[in-house]
Amino acid sequence: MSRIQVLNLQSLNQGLPAITPAFGAAISEAGAICLTDEAHEPGVTLEVEGEFSTRLQLNWQPVTEQARRCWNDEEYTTEQAAYGIAFLLILQLTNLTVIERSRKGTGFDYWLGIHDSTVKLPFQRMARLEVSGIRRGNRSQINARVKQKTEQTRASDAEGLPAYIIVVEFNRPISIISAKHNPKGTLL
Template structure:
C-alpha cells in the first residue's frame, strides 16, 4: 500500500517562477486560516476528484491570533488559500508550474509552463490555470463553481491551450480539478 503524499502549504515560502517567497508564505497563511477555522488539524485529508483522483495529507503552520487578525476578510482569505492549494496540486499532479500571473479579463488566473528545467523554453506558456475557493459549500455549489469557472476560461480559448480549473472547498476539504483540452483534444502534461 502506498503512503499518502503530503501537501505542505509552508513549502510555498520557497516561491515558484511566478510566486515570490513572500507571496508564497502569505498564501500558506491564508490556507492555514481556512483549514483551522473549518476545524481541521495538520494531517487532514484533501480529496482530489475530477481529472485526477487521489488523496493528499495537508500540513500547515499553527495559526496565531495575529494571523487571524491579518486574514479577517473571509472571501479574500479563501481565494488566496485556494491559490496555494491549487499551486501545490499542479506541482504534484502535472509537469507544470506557475510561470506568470495572468492579466484581468483573460478568463483565467495564471499561466503554466514546464517544471522541467532542461526544457528548451521552460517558461513558455503551455496551459492556463483558473482557481476558485469555497469556504463551506455542498456538492451542488462546488459543481456549479467548476462549471462557472470552466465557462469563464472561454475568453482565452482561441489560444488553443489547455486549461486547468481547480475549485478548493475547505470545510470537507475537497478539490475538484477539471481539465479543459485544446481543440485537438489533447492535454499537455
C-alpha cells in the same frame, strides 16, 4: 500499502517561477487560516476528484492570533488560500508549474509552463489555470462553481491551450480539478 502523499503549505514559502517567496508565504498562511477555521488539524486528508482522483495529506504551520487579525476578510482569505492549494496540486499532479500571472479579462488566473529543473527558462505558456475557493459548500455548489469557472475560461480559448480549473472547498476539504482540452484534444 502505499503511503499517502503530503502537501506542505509552507513549501510555498520557497516561491515558484511566478510566485515570490513572500507571496508564497502569504498564501500558505491563508490556507492555514481556512483549514484551521474549518476545525481541521495538520494532517487532514484532501480528496481530489475530477481529472485526477487521489487523496493527499495537507500540512501547515500553526495559526497565530496576529495571522487571524491579518486574514480577517473571509472571502479574500479563501481566494488566496485556494491559489496556494491549487499551485501545490498542479506541481504534484502534472509536469507543470505557475509561470506568470494572467492579466484581467483573460478568463483565467495564471499561465502554466513545464516544470523541469533542466530547462533554464520554463516560461513557455503551455496551459491556463483558473482557481476558485469555497469556504463551505455542498456538492451542488462546488459543481456549479466548476461549471462557472470553466465557462469563464472561454474568453481565452482562442489561445488554443488547455486549461485546468481547480475549485477548492475547505470544509470537507475537497478539490475538484477539471481539465479543458485544447482543440486537438490534448492535455499536458
